[in-house]
Amino acid sequence: MGSQEVSTVDWQGKHVTVAGLGVSGIPAARALHERGAIVTVVNDGDDERARAQAAELEALGITVRLGDGATLPPSTELVVTAPGWQPDKPLFLAAAEAGVDIWGDVELAWRLRGTNGCPAAPWLAVTGTNGKTTTVRMLASILEAAGLRTAAVGNIGVSLLDAVLGEQEYDVLAVELSSYQLHWAPSLRAHSAAVLNLAPDHLDWHGSMEAYAADKGRVYEGNTVACVYNAADPATEELVREADVEEGCRAIGFTLGTPGPSQLGVVDGILVDRAFVANRQKQAQELAEVSDVDPPAPHNIANALAAAALARAFGVEPAAVRDGLRAFRPDAHRIEHVADIGEVAYVDDSKATNTHATEASLAAYDSIVWIAGGLAKGATFDGLVTGAAKRLRGVVLMGADRALIREALTRHAPEVPVVDLDRTDTGAMAEAVEHAARLARPGDTVLLAPACASMDMFTNYNKRGEAFADAVRAHAEKSA
Template sequence: MRDPHALGRTDSWEGVRAVVAGLGVSGFAAADNLTHLGASVTVLDDAEAEGERAEKATLLEILGATLRLGPGSTAELPEDVDVVVTSPGWQPDAPLLAAAGARGVPVWGEVELAWRLRHPDNPAPWLAVTGTNGKTTTVQMLDAMLRAAGLRSQACGNVGLPIVEAVMDPTPHDVLAVELSSFQLHYTSSMQCESAAVLNVAEDHLDWYSSLEEYAADKGRIYQDVERACVYNVADPVTEQLVRDADVVEGARAIGFTLGVPGVGMVGLVDDVLADRAFVEERRTSAAELCTVGDLASDAPHFIANALAAAALARAHGVPPVAVRQALREFRPDGHRIADLGQVGGVGWVDDSKATNPHAAKASLLAYESVVWVAGGLAKGASFDDLVEAARSRLRGAVLLGRDRDVIAAALRRHAPDVPVIDVGDDETGAMDRVVRAAADLAQPGDTVLLAPGCASMDMFANYGARGDAFAEAVDRRRRGST
């Protein structure tokens, strides 16, 4: 039996008995690299090995791992285990993880494993981002800024490469832009980022956490032992409090980002200019221009906020303003994030299927003046009252679908009773054609029909991308006159 806490990338892990919980993207990366290091690896997953998972399972077996897949495979922890590496999303009270805790077996996430496997001679610093919404866009912007500065950067973690693969790359990176979910942060203990940002904290995953405070506390773990900059959202007091509560390296700075005029030590907006008053020598009397709002792919407030947060992390790492500007001018968000689908009959259609919780949907709704809102799916225990109160003056109407559509309908009845609502049900067959027809009936020229569901998609669609694709295809059919 060997103590895995004492081992790193250049050590032999022979004799270490590791259990990897889950054969998803991060689970496969963890099992693959632990096997490579010499550990004895057992992978447990209740799902059957089919399709791509079957290929992964075969490859791991060739490498020497043991796999136990199918229903009931995770019910019991094997007898001789030195460490459990869990996939994100596994709750601490899952029988496998609870058994590990009862036996005193350490439980790591893939992020914790990755931190321990950094190369001792060239450990690329981590610039990390978390938050209820905006993580992926911010990390992608940050990665673009780092690359524009000539650095070998990699977006990884909850986006891009699994973080274990990024740190194990044989060609060292100069820096890593790391997206971290609350689930990933829950299972970290030794991570020390160079700089980190919490973009926002709002209701989400309350089917996983017992309270919003517990969820926020996991978000706040990203600030632990930060070396240079803790970036927070001036408009979200919870994020600032998380900075105040964190133990950081002496000399680390708190850097706020704001859609208002930035104070000293902040980044923000001066008229239509994204300005830096944090990383310039004469910051008490002047600011550095980073870019203009017109340089960005979208002038939606949450998109601007993401750009400011990314810029703060990049500037903390020493990226010059010219590289920030170049990256932001060239950056285009991934699909299903405020994606403009064009106009049909004088009405704009927008796919923001990535808005999978009320906070994200609220930010999207507030970017448009008059909206027919398409919403619904799996609410994950969230409330929609604050969203409806904030957006009701902008709502021309609402079209609801999915399992938890009644939760949204109830919020609309309470706070916007005059807004017309069309319920298209949860029948998957032809769902988005029904949605588009209903939305077109409610919309007037100059309105925007906005798919910002505020819910997860898996009740009716494989993922938020499939939901957005179905919406875009239905809009296109209406444009061609076939619906």
């Protein structure tokens, strides 16, 4: 299916099972019901919130089964699943055995685009282990600067179904896609797509690194104009080589170094394009300055180059790339500068919930007091510590799995002073900041980049970042 073609499905009377209530399941159930499908929603949970959601759907005539997400309802002709449900759930095994297709919310949105009376907008898709949200939001900012009607959608808080079925008409969509979503999206065909990087993550869901990478690589299938890859991450280029793309689709690399032909890169503090120019052997087009990117950390420059490559693949002029990057402001808790106190910078990167993200965060600063720890999710920390050892002034550890990081520090950075906080209550963050402040010297950065999930102590990484910012402000008042 080409990227501009619209799929037509006769939903009238079709028996569809929607797996999971929530941000994707409820809109999917509503959309299918409105099109005449006979919808049954199954959900593992049976709590007060689920019962309230079920009542709303049942009032429309949709069947809801709470506390039973394992059994395939009789007569099911299609399963539409929330992205987080693991592929080995009994419901899916039963569907596969019965020859029933399984779609995710992204697949359903792809199939329903263009059915609401608006032309189907092409998708510029972004995936990768880290940097997806920032890159998609940068891309949307660039597209807006070019005067295009667009939105940042997908695994970013805005439902793709809402975007493709709403009344707003779009010229193009900037789409963030997780590996979960791509796993269940067999017919997705983007205009252009990027895989930013690949590092072990969600292996409990996918089963292996190979399966995880393969699902990420699905984003390239059927691309029509450009497959954007990270020249510093050969695994992303390998996914491009393996992809079955439309005739004429090009491989476009991005690099923090000087770009070769068909690449975007950096020369003397300038982001340049040697891919979408008339003579890429001899010409380079200036797009923006490194200082136009906020913050200008190396991994964020890489995000900007990937966003620029997708925008240029869509025909956006260089000035719009510059203007869009200048207008962009990062989300909270992503290398967010909180304060300067006594010539020490305090930076919140609570979103760095795995080692790959933290490695990029640590690489952005020369001398660091690192606050780390939480739930390791099976991660190991030797490589991270080895790479960062020379930058570490000191380390403050907190959280349930802090011992794993402490052991890596003992092996690979034994000279770095470590404070180990033996408490997991939320008040530990204030103590962590006080210890970090004592370790820091003028010119240092106190960096919250936990390399771990937050749920041992906090509701989510946002709450962890807010606790850090509150502790920093309290420290500033005491230091004034």
